[in-house]
Amino acid sequence: MLHRIVVFVSATLAFAQGNPEVPAMPKALMKLPRAPITRAKFPAVDFHFHGRTLRSAADYQKLVRVMDETGIGVICNMDGGFGKTFDENMKTGEPFRERIIHFARIDFEGINTPNWSRRAAAELERCFRAGAAGLKINKVLGLDLKNPDGSYIQSDDPRFDPIWEACARHNKPVMIHTSDSIGRFHAIGPENERYEAGLWRNDREGNYHGTGHPAPEVIEKARERMHAKHPRTRFVNAHVAMLYYDMDKVTALLDKYPNADVEISAAVQDLGRAPRLIREFFIKYQDRIFFGSDGNPSRGVEEFWVPHWRFLETYDEHFDHPAQIRSATGAPLHGRWRIYGISLPDEVLRKVYSENALRYLPGVRASIEKQLGGRR
């Protein structure tokens, strides 16, 4: 008990004083072999990319150059939006549609007003007809959107039924991020490895402990009911369904719901801590795992993209993970550690990089095949 009090007091003091940044990661002194790798072995489909800053043809051209440099065949932009924004994205992106495709979003404005559901589904269908490759849902569903009585709206809310059904009817995947990184639900303090890595040193933003947010189990149960109720809708669960901390939960989800898949972005720092377990998972569920990065156009090849390839393609050990966010000192805020590669066999790698995604993205199959250039 005393220990708890001390932790609480020191965390509180830290907020009050404006805790200094975590120190930079120490350089690893051990010299280890590194596979010479700069690009993906096969053209990859990045199923989870944030292209909010793609506004002009020049922005697209610049991104395509990065893709060419590091072996990304196709990018799925999760930030296609809705309404006028969506139409503008489709228009500006048109010359690049073989390489960069757009997922639509839902306008949550007015979710508690009558007819929201019908309106949102109709706009989504319009976006599908106009070329949206799928639907992206982010974690506000479950952790932010509220009913008039203050309770949180979950993914099995009947208002979303027409939306999930529209996706099934148009044969479009739902890229869904619900819940959040598990450390965010734990108390702030040295025992929380995300805090240890540097999160919440100056504010509590993004930590849900004691805030009245739903527990992860509540969000997970609702997600299961959503999968069960809409068997014809394909749900790609972002960030390994945010269950990467317990692979038994991941496999239970995949085993129970054939319409569930998982995407790996922002979970690589955790997956890469247990390379043997995770390699077995990739081999067994090779048809259900999608490559994604959660990256954006500002991410560099060396610091961001190569660690993804290194993780999936090599047995390299103790290397820097593709950190989603870094402190001002460059410390990786989602894990102050290094990771290990899982060296997937070529046939599994091809599925994770593109074949699984192409099941839902027939519009870019020709593009990937062209880039493969007959390589099998």
Ligand SMILES: [Zn+2]
């Ligand atoms: Zn996202």
